[in-house]
Amino acid sequence: MKKKYQLALCAMTLANAALAGEMGPSSLVNQGFFVGIGGSYNSVSLNNQSIYGKGVNNAYLGPILTSSGSASGYSNPFYQTQTLFSPHGQAGYSRYFNDGVNFWGIKFSYDYLDTHFSDNNMTIEQAGSNYNEITGATTYFTGNYAVESVQTSVNHELLLLAYIGHSFNKHCSVYLGAGPSLLGMQSNIYHLIGYADYDGMPGTDISGAPVNLSKSMWEWGGAGQIGVTYAVNTSWYLDFNYTYARVPKNTIKYVSPFTNQIGPDHLVGTSYINPSQGATVQSFGVSVNKIFQGV
Helix, strand or coil, rough: CCCHHHHHCHHHHHHHHHHHCCCCCCCCCCEEEEEEEEEEEEEEEEEEEEEEEEEEEEEECCEEEEEEEEEEEEEEECCEEEEEEEEEEEEEEEEECCCCCEEEEEEEEEEEEEEEEEEEEEEEEEEEEECCHHHCCEEEEEEEEEEEEEEEEEEEEEEEEEEEEEECCEEEEEEEEEEEEEEEEEEEEEEEEEEEECCCCEEECCCCCCCCEEEEEEEEEEEEEEEEEEECCCCCEEEEEEEEEEEEEECCEEEEEEEEECCCCCEEEEEEEEEEEEEEEEEEEEEEEEEECCC
């Protein structure tokens, strides 16, 4: 009952311990290597999103190049936020400065997020021109890429944080940390087809059969964390923290060659599809940690 009472008053202790004169690390607030497991409640958001599409193609009549053209444009897909609970693990090392009340440390943490975002039945508007190699004439046209689904997943979050903190009494301490973040992400584009006005025929399938595109990537960013710890005994403590992690806007560059036959014309071209987005993860975490003293 006493421990529950102390835990409930930990926040009050942090506010008035300095005024009350409770200073110095006690037998319960220890230093050394630690490992911890727990869980976190996360809010994952995609931001600064856009998707660029460009198609380039040459038309041949037998071996003769008859025309060449290109078109490009942008679309702004979904902006979404998802919330979820995830397992959390951490490990690190902490040590006091000259046996005082202030300490430093470093820790590595991992969260399995497994979040998935999708925008279905979207289009990437296109505008471009075509040059007739025989007549020397240039014509202008419009079109679009039709996409059944554009998907982004944020699967893994890894943090490496250096931190400093202060112990108020034998149970409670606070700390503030910062360092690099690394997000494991996945991009998928399903059923991509390029359409355009071709020889006066609007909505002509230029790129042929639909294609699927996929890529996994690891994106670097930065993170900050603020936390409160509560020592249960000399070997175990609870860690409560809030973390803000962000990776800047990154671009995935897909290159998809295609061939297609339209009447007597044989088309040879390439689709360049570049989705871009940043990501933000906010987490409230709780973990139970084991200290290995004297290691």
